[in-house]
Amino acid sequence: MTFRVTLQPAERVFDVARDEPILAAAIRQGIGMPYGCRDGACGSCKSRLIEGRVLHGAHQLKALSAAEEEAGFILPCCATPQTDCVVEARTVPGAGDHPILKMPTRVLALERAAPDVMVLTLQLPANQRFQYHAGQYIEFILRNGARRSYSMANAPGRLMDPPAIELHLRHMPGGQFTDHVFGAMKEKEILRMEGPFGSFYLREDSNKPIVLLASGTGFAPIKAIIERLQDSGSTRPAVLYWGCRRRADLYRDDWAREAAATMPNLRYVPVLSEARAEDDWRGRVGFVHEVVMADLPDLSGHQVYACGAPVMVEAAQRDFVARCGLPADEFHADAFTSEADKHGS
CATH class of the missing domain: 3.40.50.80 (Nucleotide-binding domain of ferredoxin-NADP reductase (FNR) module)
Structure with a gap:
């Protein structure tokens, strides 16, 4: 069963599967909506529900308060439609430009840039052309299915040779992933990643300072x-x-x-x-x-x-x-x- 979601004012229409968050469906179909964490924590995707009903999954009150929900606001990252819906949300030109890929990546280098900051250089597979906008991020998929998000620190025109991306990781003591990065991780280790994600990138159609x-x-x-x-x-x-x-x-x-x-x-x-x-x-x-x-x-x-x-x-x-x-x-x-x-x- 699917529901139809219409984005205003862009008049973009797309289908959302039952129990699928609106944002996930938009990303899957290459439709650019604003978002950040995809976890109901940051509020970047907050939009207004004009028509229809949604059910919210777990989210932070700082991202969407009870009063905001009462006033008709939703978080598309964790809102699943219960009917056809009309949502007022900015569309983001370019956000759906590049295909989201799952791929293995190899650790090329680890550099301790500060006591609690690691610069990680990751080689991309030669058989997949990974494209992104400067400012976007990837997610590591850990063995237990958990995900961790990190932004690319090099522009897409600076992918190095062989093609590689640069990430900056801060050590979060007790953190499942960063404890490993700052402890046991070695060069040539294989990680699994998916991306690109995010609507944070340079708007090149503007000439503003x-x-x-x-x-x-x-x-x-x-x-x-x-x-x-x-x-x-x-x-x-x-x-x-x-x-x-x-x-x-x-x-x-x-x-x-x-x-x-x-x-x-x-x-x-x-x-x-x-x-x-x-x-x-x-x-x-x-x-x-x-x-x-x-x-x-x-x-x-x-x-x-x-x-x-x-x-x-x-x-x-x-x-x-x-x-x-x-x-x-x-x-x-x-x-x-x-x-x-x-x-x-």
Whole structure:
């Protein structure tokens, strides 16, 4: 049994199988809807139900509150239709461009970029052409069926030879996957992955100046976007704000400084929230999104790409729109939700 879902205002119509989430059906059929975690944790896919009934699976109240649900909002990532439905949701041009592939991948290199950050280089199979937008992510499929999501840190035009992707992983002590990465993982190990996923990537049909906002390893997809700007010959003004706690956490500071030195339109502003005497820090201090607002009090003509901890992304979205005049549809984000975030712990 299937139900028909119509997306407004784009007038896209697609079928959803019984017990299938609306978002999963859209992805399966190449229809671009906004989303981030696919787990009911981040709220990126939040949409309005105009007609019909849905049943929600488990989700975080911060992603969809009881009051929002009462007001007619749904999370397509965990909402299964019970009737034909009409949903008001932005469609994302390009989100369904590239086929989602399941494939094996081989560990080429492990680099400890900071005490708790590993840069993982993964070789792609030669017989499958993996395509993605800079900013998107893949999911590792673990032996027990669990999944872990990580963004590509290299632009699609920089897949290396042999073709390989770069990922930045932060160690979550006790984490099923990252304990292995920081402990027993060796070069040549085979992992299973699926992708690309996500509606976080550069909108190349705009000429607005860009604010790139990262915290921690949220720098990874931002790095890919910067490489894409460079590879495409973009002349759009862009500024990168990278917020970390301590100086050692700016694990690719040299890369960012070099990118700003070689790209005339790119500025780089590192920000520390807990700078100490031993950091010998003469740069900006504070919450990274507040530093952006101090520098750019009027964001009405800008486009923002934000990636990192959910608390930073949520604060930036709220304050940039309310206090700096950023149009709500020009805030593009990918909140790095951990397994603890997803399960409310």
